[in-house]
């Protein structure tokens with residue numbers, strides 16, 4: 613069942629742009645192994661590990677890799693998080709299409725396996741600040757951020773490299789910078805604005821819901837109000 617040329621989402625195509633020619637990468641939570649197949653089909657020097665925790669997606673990945681005759685360059689391995697790279701000297705790791713909390717916990721649990729890894733390409737669907745915070749405690753530095761909209765969803769892509777010096781304010785540790793993304797904040801493109809306009813609306817709604825409780829949680833209200841203030845600042849301050 614050959615994959616149509618255009619089946620890869622723009623989101624995965626953008627992620628693919630951060631893999632170098634001749635990549636040797638692990639795609640953790642690979643599902644159908646779409647990304648490894650896409651990369652290895654167009655770059656004959658690339659190799660990959662498709663890691664999957666769950667049986668259904670693991671079998672789909674195996675079938676997909678077999679169907680393209682790529683089993684000699686893509687190892688599909690069943691396992692939790694980074695355990696699948698224990699015996700494989702990959703240079704890049706992609707973790708995409710999950711929540712930021714899960715991605716952060718996969719990185720934290722597998723941090724002992726990251727020696728020799730040069731680049732992390734992380735694409736949280738939500739809660740990217742957990743990942744930015746984790747990066748500060750790691751030997752990886754944020755070197756690129758992207759935000760894009762596809763099919764009504766807004767996605768962020770965070771790229772972090774080992775062995776690089778932090779550039780400009782990319783190591784900014786402020787809570788505000790972790791929330792918005794230091795690099796995304798410099799550009800504030802349309803997707804960025806749309807995301808934070810949505811978040812602004814959501815947070816106002818949550819504040820009014822909390823206020824309706826019998827004993828409203830004042831600390832929570834204060835926190836949300838502060839975030840609303842930051843969003844307003846960021847969206848108006850140019």
Ligand SMILES: C[S@@+](CC[C@H](N)C(=O)[O-])C[C@H]1O[C@@H](n2cnc3c(N)ncnc32)[C@H](O)[C@@H]1O
Pocket residue numbers: 640641642643644663664665666669691692693694707708709710718
């Ligand atoms: C929504 S899919 C994303 C697939 C693909 N990475 C993408 O971005 O389109 C998330 C995948 O991660 C897998 N997954 C969840 N937790 C995992 C873990 N701890 N280790 C490996 N895979 C995991 C799920 O089984 C699922 O196939």
